Amino acid sequence: MNRTNETRQPPVGQAEPRAGSSRPAVIVHGVHKAYRSGTLDTPVLRGVDLSIETDQLSVLSGPSGSGKTTLLNLIGCIDRPDRGDLTVLGQQVGRLNDDQLSDFRRDHIGFVFQNFNLLPVLTAYENVEYPLLLARVPADERKRRVKAALDQVGLAAQMRHYPAQLSGGQRQRVAIARAFVKAPALILADEPTANLDSENGAAIVALMRALQRQHNVAFVISSHDPQLKAHADRVYPIRDGRLLPPETAPVRAETAAPSLV
Numbered sequence: 001m002n003r004t005n006e007t008r009q010p011p012v013g014q015a016e017p018r019a020g021s022s023r024p025a026v027i028v029h030g031v032h033k034a035y036r037s038g039t040l041d042t043p044v045l046r047g048v049d050l051s052i053e054t055d056q057l058s059v060l061s062g063p064s065g066s067g068k069t070t071l072l073n074l075i076g077c078i079d080r081p082d083r084g085d086l087t088v089l090g091q092q093v094g095r096l097n098d099d100q101l102s103d104f105r106r107d108h109i110g111f112v113f114q115n116f117n118l119l120p121v122l123t124a125y126e127n128v129e130y131p132l133l134l135a136r137v138p139a140d141e142r143k144r145r146v147k148a149a150l151d152q153v154g155l156a157a158q159m160r161h162y163p164a165q166l167s168g169g170q171r172q173r174v175a176i177a178r179a180f181v182k183a184p185a186l187i188l189a190d191e192p193t194a195n196l197d198s199e200n201g202a203a204i205v206a207l208m209r210a211l212q213r214q215h216n217v218a219f220v221i222s223s224h225d226p227q228l229k230a231h232a233d234r235v236y237p238i239r240d241g242r243l244l245p246p247e248t249a250p251v252r253a254e255t256a257a258p259s260l261v
C-alpha cells in the first residue's frame with residue numbers, strides 16, 4: 001500500500017500544524033444548506049465547492065441574500081451544512097461533535113463582525129483580553145499580547161475607553177485586535193466595512209491587509225465593498241447560492257503596509 005497517498009487527519013479537534021503546511025486553509029466540498037421555515041425549505045447554498053489558500057486575503061462577494069454569510073458561518077464552524085463537507089485547517093469539521101466544534105472554533109478561528117460585537121461593559125483592553133481569559137492564558141502573557149494587539153491597530157492610547165466612547169472605525173479596530181490576539185490561523189470577517197463611512201472603511205481595509213501579511217493568516221471576508229475586493233488576493237463571486245469562477249486579484253502597484261500606530 002502506498003502510504004504517501006493516505007489522507008492524514010490531525011487528531012480530532014486540532015488544527016494542522018501551521019508552519020510548512022501546504023494544504024489549503026479551507027476546503028468546501030459539495031456543500032448544500034437550506035433554511036427551514038415551517039414546512040418550507042429555502043435553499044441558500046446549492047452545491048458549493050471552494051478551496052481557500054493559507055496566507056491569502058480572500059473575499060466572498062455577491063449581492064445581498066446570495067449566501068455569503070451562510071457560507072462564512074459554515075467555514076467558521078458556527079453552523080453545519082445539510083450536505084457536503086468542510087475541511088478547515090486540516091480538520092474535517094463534520095467529524096466533530098458540538099462541544100469539539102465549539103472548542104475548535106474558539107482555539108483556531110478569529111471573527112470580525114459588521115456590528116463589531118464588542119461587550120459594552122468592558123473597556124477596549126478588556127474586550128481584547130476576553131478570548132485570552134477564556135483560553136486561560138496566564139496574566140503576564142495576556143497583558144503582553146493585549147497591549148501588542150492594541151498597539152498594532154493603533155489604539156494603545158484608547159485602551160481604557162469603553163466601546164461607547166469610541167468611533168465606529170475605532171470599535172472595528174478593537175474587534176480586529178480581539179480577532180488577532182489569539183494568533184489564529186484563520187480569521188473570518190462578515191461585512192467588516194459595511195457600517196463605516198468610506199474613509200474609515202478604507203482605513204480598516206488597509207489595516208486588515210497589513211495585518212494579514214504581517215501575521216500570515218488566512219483571512220476570509222464576506223463583502224461587496226469594492227475597496228475590499230480591490231485589495232484581495234482572490235475574490236470568490238457567489239450568485240444565488242452558487243460559486244462562479246474565482247477572480248484573481250487585479251495586477252496593481254504594490255503598496256507599502258501602512259503605519260498602524
Ligand SMILES: Nc1ncnc2c1ncn2[C@@H]1O[C@H](COP(=O)(O)OP(=O)(O)OP(=O)(O)O)[C@@H](O)[C@H]1O
Pocket residue numbers: 035036044062063064065066067068069070071222
Ligand atoms: N437563520 C435564517 N433563517 C431563515 N433564512 C435565513 C436565515 N439566515 C439567512 N437566511 C436567508 O438566506 C439567504 C442568504 O442569506 P445570507 O445572510 O447568507 O446572505 P448574504 O449574501 O450574506 O446577504 P447580505 O449581504 O445581505 O448579508 C437570504 O435569503 C436570507 O434571508
